[in-house]
Amino acid sequence: MPTKPMGAVNPALMAHCPERPRPENADKLPVHVTPWGDSGPSVLLVHGGVQGGIGGGPVNYEGQKPLAERDWRLRLIDRPGFGESPSRGADDMEADSILIAELLGNGSHLIGHSFGGAEALLAAARRPDAVRSLILIEPALQPMRLAMANTDASAQKDAIVGFVLSATSPGEFAINFARSMGRSEDGGDNVSVANIIDDPDKAAALGCSLLRSQAVSPQEMLAAAHAVRDAGIRTLVVSGGYSDRQEASCDLVASETGGKRVVIDCGSHFIQQAKPAEFNDIADRFMRDAERARS
Numbered sequence: 395m396p397t398k399p400m401g402a403v404n405p406a407l408m409a410h411c412p413e414r415p416r417p418e419n420a421d422k423l424p425v426h427v428t429p430w431g432d433s434g435p436s437v438l439l440v441h442g443g444v445q446g447g448i449g450g451g452p453v454n455y456e457g458q459k460p461l462a463e464r465d466w467r468l469r470l471i472d473r474p475g476f477g478e479s480p481s482r483g484a485d486d487m488e489a490d491s492i493l494i495a496e497l498l499g500n501g502s503h504l505i506g507h508s509f510g511g512a513e514a515l516l517a518a519a520r521r522p523d524a525v526r527s528l529i530l531i532e533p534a535l536q537p538m539r540l541a542m543a544n545t546d547a548s549a550q551k552d553a554i555v556g557f558v559l560s561a562t563s564p565g566e567f568a569i570n571f572a573r574s575m576g577r578s579e580d581g582g583d584n585v586s587v588a589n590i591i592d593d594p595d596k597a598a599a600l601g602c603s604l605l606r607s608q609a610v611s612p613q614e615m616l617a618a619a620h621a622v623r624d625a626g627i628r629t630l631v632v633s634g635g636y637s638d639r640q641e642a643s644c645d646l647v648a649s650e651t652g653g654k655r656v657v658i659d660c661g662s663h664f665i666q667q668a669k670p671a672e673f674n675d676i677a678d679r680f681m682r683d684a685e686r687a688r689s
Contacts, residue, residue, distance in 0.1 A: 399484065401605030404558045411564055411602035416483030425493055426478035428452050428470040431462030435526065435685060438497055439470045440517075442508025442534070444485045444607050446600040448589050450477030454507060457670025464678055471497060473510065484606035485509065487534075488614075491516035498524040503681050507531040507666065509607070515651070516610065519618035522625030527684035528653075529677055531632045532663050534609070536643045538619065538650070541612035564601025565594055571604060576636035576662030584662045619650035628684045629653030632673070634665045654680075 401408035417423065428451050441454035448454070451470025462468050473490055475481035482489065487509065494517035498504065503526045506514025511533025518525045557574070561567035572586040583591060590597040610618075622629060631648040633640050635657045648655045656676055660668035 399606050399608055400558060404561075404605075407558065407561055407564065407567065408605050410598075411605055414481075414484045414602075414606055416486075417481075420474075420482035420489075423474065423480045423482055425474065425497070426472040427497065428472070428477075430459055430468040430470065431466055434465035434467045435681070436499065436502035437461070437466050437468050437681065438494070438502045438504050439468060440494055440504070440506040440510035440514050441471070441473065441476070442506075442510045442531075443476070443586075444509060444600070444603040445475035445481060446596065446603040448585060449473070449475075452477070455666065457667055458674060458677075460670075461674055461678060464674075466503075466678075466681070469497070469502075473513075484608055485603060486608040487513055488516065488608070488610050491520060495520040495524070500524065501526055503527045503529070503684070505529040505531070505677065506533060508663065509534045511535070512609070512615065515615070515622065515647075516618050518625075518627055519621035522621060522627055525622075525625075525627050526688065527628045527630070527681050528622065528651075529630045529632065529680065530644075530647060530653075531665055531673075532634065532640055532644060533631070533647060535615050535619075535647050536639070537609065537612040538615040539612070539643070539646055541616040542646075558605070561601075563598070564605060565590075565597035566601070568597045568601035568604060571601075574637070575664070576634060576660075579661055579668055585664055585667065616650060619647060623650065623652040627651075628680070628687065630676075630680050631655050632665055632676070633657050634662055634668075635659040636661045636663075 439455050443449040450472045472479040490513045504514050511530040557570045629651040631644045633644040666673045
């Protein structure tokens with residue numbers, strides 16, 4: 395199914411944003427990968443966010459660098475438009491999943507956060523034999539519930555769609571969206587809000603990137619979850635315990651992938667950044683269990 399930009403539900407809001415066409419040579423543009431560690435099983439880490447926000451593999455996974463000292467060979471992708479990877483146009487969940495699948499090589503553990511978590515699931519469904527385990531940190535898969543046969547029609551209006559419909563400007567949308575991702579541990583703004591709250595131009599740019607971002611359909615999300623389940627990929631879904639909506643979404647993703655669930659109480663969406671030591675311990679144990687099971 396073709397993807398649609400998030401802003402399609404509110405063309406008047408989308409009209410504030412200039413187009414960001416996909417370059418003709420997009421598929422040939424380089425994708426930068428930062429290596430941490432020289433030995434051990436491969437772990438590919440996919441960061442979240444959309445262009446205009448805080449992003450890039452080393453930025454979003456700085457707290458995971460100690461895993462390289464536990465004999466994991468980490469590879470941190472800069473998704474197109476982040477870090478050292480040139481933009482390929484609007485953020486595109488399906489297009490990114492193709493390049494992530496290629497980067498799995500002969501086999502790798504796969505960790506994805508937020509938008510990158512949804513992409514990691516799609517990549518795993520594309521190449522299940524190349525995935526040693528899958529860890530999804532609050533993946534952007536909330537629409538998946540709309541593909542469930544027992545979804546109540548009154549529950550089908552996603553909260554994010556509500557933000558799109560109610561906002562009067564891309565900047566307002568970006569701030570409301572970012573605030574939905576919880577607060578910092580000291581009760582202040584989370585890192586995404588703090589990055590844009592005092593910079594209207596940056597907020598507008600992030601809002602436009604969110605509105606332009608392309609997601610796959612709920613049916614494709616569900617199909618990918620079932621492909622992962624049917625392939626027997628060991629899957630762990632991690633959440634931050636701050637949002638009933640996120641908890642319900644992560645419960646559903648775990649159920650449909652046949653995966654396990656863990657809650658790391660950190661108050662926000664940025665779990666691996668807020669509680670790196672706790673996340674690293676959990677990820678390390680999970681990946682080692684997967685390695686033992688394979689051998």
